[in-house]
Amino acid sequence: MDLKNAVAVVTGANRGLGRHISSQLLDRGATVYAAARRPETVDLPGAIPLRLDVTDEESVRAAARVASDATLLVNNAGISTSTPLIAGGLDAVRLEMETNFFGPLAVTRAFAPVLEGNGGGAVLNVLSVLSWLHPAGLGSYAAAKAAAWAMSDASREELAPRGITVSALHVAYMATDMAAGIPADQKADPAEVAAQALHGVEAGLPEILADATTRYVKQSLATSPNAA
Template identity: 70%
Template sequence: MELHEAIAVVTGANRGLGRHLAAQLVERGTKVYAAARRPESVDLPGVVPLRLDITDPDSVRRAAERAADTTLLINNAGIYTGARLIEGDLAEVREELETNFFGPLAVTRAFAPVIERNGGGTVFNVLSALSWWHPAGFGAYAAAKAAAWAQTNAVREELAPRGIKVAALHVGLMDTDMAAALPVAKADPGEIAAKVLAGIETGRPEVLGDEVTRRAKRNLAALPVAP
């Protein structure tokens, strides 16, 4: 995909990885709709702020109507509650699934016809190393991202005949607000954004952001380890 010819919607573009993605797309000459629940929080020059709450069907519909020239959708918006699956607040577990699984699906469903009408393009989902590695302390988030990985693979097959490529990033912790409280090594979100855009340009179906993620994928076939 030629990014200088693309017209992109980036969800969660007001901070973190989404902000880096939007900024680097602008540098490449892409028209960018920087989507956020509060568009007034988008402070990037050169973007078009777009109001979008991915858990609100009316908001999703209005965003797809406004950004009717889109050819690239980056599903980046997400949350992390820290809920465990057994001992955690079930409302928080549901919130993780609503935002990290059903939210991107709703946005993809709304924008797929838009991208198809515009001659085809790409849907890119921001996932996680926890799509493949499921520690108890990240139970709700890992379950949602594992489901989003399955979504990505199924939607890729479903949208291919309509001229739409579907790809995903898997990455460990990045130095963003979401991971600020975790005292461990973190990837540079600017570097990860550059890898994502390179993957979109070359049509790769999957971008592995760091060694943590590569190790998680290699271990997919390993037997579960008893605690």
């Protein structure tokens, strides 16, 4: 995909990885709708603030009507509540699933006809190494990201005949607010992750593995959990 002429909608664009992706798209010459629940928090010069709450389907539909020229969708918005599946509160588990799975699904469903109507395009889903690695303390986040991985694979097959590619970005910890409590030497630079993500979209890669931890975990998927 030629990102120079892209018209991108980036969810969660007001901070973190979403802001880096939006900034780099602007640098490449793309038009960027910087989507956020509170568009007044978008402070990126050149971006078009767009109200979009991924957990509110009317908000999603309204955003698709505004950004009717979109050719690229970046499903970046997400949360982590550090909630285990058994001992944690069920409301928090549901919130993570609503935000990290049903939200991106709703946005993709709303924007698929837009992308198709504009001659095809691309979807980038921001996932996690926890799509495949499922620690108990982050069970709700891991379950939602695993579901979003399945969504990425299934929607890729479903959208291909409509001229839409789907790429999934997997990454471990990044130097963003979500990983504020993690030591700095364990976190990737979100600017570098954004650059890898956009390169993968340009190349039409189905999966983008953004750091050594993610590549190691993906390679280990073929190993039995009971192996020595």
